Amino acid sequence: MIGVECGEMTVDEQIALASAISDGLAGKAVALINGTRIVLDALSGEPSPDEVMEIVKGFASRRKDSAEWSVEASEGSIVVHSSDPLSRSRGRKDTGQLLPDNLFKCPFCPFVTPYEELYVVHYRSHGFA
Ligand SMILES: [Zn+2]
Numbered sequence: 001m002i003g004v005e006c007g008e009m010t011v012d013e014q015i016a017l018a019s020a021i022s023d024g025l026a027g028k029a030v031a032l033i034n035g036t037r038i039v040l041d042a043l044s045g046e047p048s049p050d051e052v053m054e055i056v057k058g059f060a061s062r063r064k065d066s067a068e069w070s071v072e073a074s075e076g077s078i079v080v081h082s083s084d085p086l087s088r089s090r091g092r093k094d095t096g097q098l099l100p101d102n103l104f105k106c107p108f109c110p111f112v113t114p115y116e117e118l119y120v121v122h123y124r125s126h127g128f129a
Contacts, residue, residue, distance in 0.1 A: 002052050005074075007036030008082040014038065017059050017080070024055035037077075053078055 004021070006014050018038050021031035029040040029047050040047060053071070056078055060069040068083045104119035105112050108126045113119050 001042070002040050002047065002049050003077045004031075004038040004052070004056060005036065005077050005079040006038055009080060017056065020059045021052060021055050024058070025051070049073065049076075049078070056080065 004017070006017060009017065014033050014036075018031040018033050021038065021040070022029075025031075025040075025047050027043060028045045029042045031038050032041055040052065053073060057071050060066055060071050060080065063069065070081045070083070072079050072081070103112050103114055104116060106119070106122055106126075108123075111122050113122070
């Protein structure tokens, strides 16, 4: 069965891509999200990898940040790459790494505080002025 690796996409994007694949296959198969992978559950026929590839490429090219995306076939899977996976992983909702605006996060260690004074004292403890 064909799978689409989409670990570099946000959860919202994965959902949008899965529904685009389901729509594109028009009842032949339905796309389900399984962790960082979209898997196809065949309903009335096996979709071809080329068919799924076209849908994924079409989805990526319609995005306003399409220049950041690339799609490639790899060992029976289709892999969606982002040119900036780090910033995307920071914004991922499912990892709990999206901090509220009122918190200060040390860039050097896991220290987090809502108090700017404490943050400055902590930051300096790493040896920075
Ligand atoms: Zn620190």
